[in-house]
Amino acid sequence: xxxxxxxxxxxxxxxxxxxxxxxxxxxxxxxxALKREAYQLRHQVYAQELAMESSHKHGMDIDxxxxxxxxxxxxxRQSDRFVACIRLVIPEPGRNQNKLPIEQFGVNDExxxxxxxxxxxxxxxxxxxxxxxxxxxxxxxxxxxxxxxxKVDSARLFPQITIALYLSAIGLAxxxxxxxxxxxxxxxxxxxxxxxxxMFQQISHTVExxxxxxxxxxxxxxxxxxxKPLFSFYDQIRADLSSQLQLYPTVEExxxxxxxxxxx
Numbered sequence: 001x002x003x004x005x006x007x008x009x010x011x012x013x014x015x016x017x018x019x020x021x022x023x024x025x026x027x028x029x030x031x032x033a034l035k036r037e038a039y040q041l042r043h044q045v046y047a048q049e050l051a052m053e054s055s056h057k058h059g060m061d062i063d064x065x066x067x068x069x070x071x072x073x074x075x076x077r078q079s080d081r082f083v084a085c086i087r088l089v090i091p092e093p094g095r096n097q098n099k100l101p102i103e104q105f106g107v108n109d110e111x112x113x114x115x116x117x118x119x120x121x122x123x124x125x126x127x128x129x130x131x132x133x134x135x136x137x138x139x140x141x142x143x144x145x146x147x148x149x150x151k152v153d154s155a156r157l158f159p160q161i162t163i164a165l166y167l168s169a170i171g172l173a174x175x176x177x178x179x180x181x182x183x184x185x186x187x188x189x190x191x192x193x194x195x196x197x198x199m200f201q202q203i204s205h206t207v208e209x210x211x212x213x214x215x216x217x218x219x220x221x222x223x224x225x226x227x228k229p230l231f232s233f234y235d236q237i238r239a240d241l242s243s244q245l246q247l248y249p250t251v252e253e254x255x256x257x258x259x260x261x262x263x264x
Contacts, residue, residue, distance in 0.1 A: 020164055027072070040059055045135075065089045067098075068091060084137065085131075090176065102209070107207060120179070133158065159196065162193075166198055167233065170225070171238035184213040200217065
């Protein structure tokens, strides 16, 4: 099912990520305040723009998976505003009731081979999910820059941010010693990521998961998960995240965070 997709963008002499780090920085959400920034961005995208049910009455999108998730924010340097986010869900060892988001959709019956998540070592795999990029992010940035500045290239901005956030989540998984990462993607987004050098492998049939999606996988213990032109950018993002991480949050700390969120 992993059809040959021609590599473009970073490979054809026009790097889609060129100049990205001059405009944006990747921020690891290591505090409740930063996590709230992510929850608010998710609410804006999933509740307000996509009209999906939001799980929090105070303008924040929070679900049960956030108890054992790590969050990444993207900050626009000039405006000092958070403009997008993504998370990495990692079920803890010894807590078998904690699942990946993809498991709630019954994908265990849709694998393309004998692959089974339950055969993997718990604590050594995670799922990238809840990508949130507001549709008017280009307008937000343009409004800050002012009318006298060059127009924001929307066609380039969205692929830049999408690729950077997925690379950030993969880098975070690597830092946290994860061996496997999964994600549920619409086929078109999968093809775009592959075309730009993020070499996800399809492991399930397409199923209904808040839209038609399939499950994709990266084995982080193997080489060639990224195309060579992404190596330098990926290494920079991973180094940025490494410098921000102190200790991997414990289960108890995560639970305290959820309690604080519910009381807010």
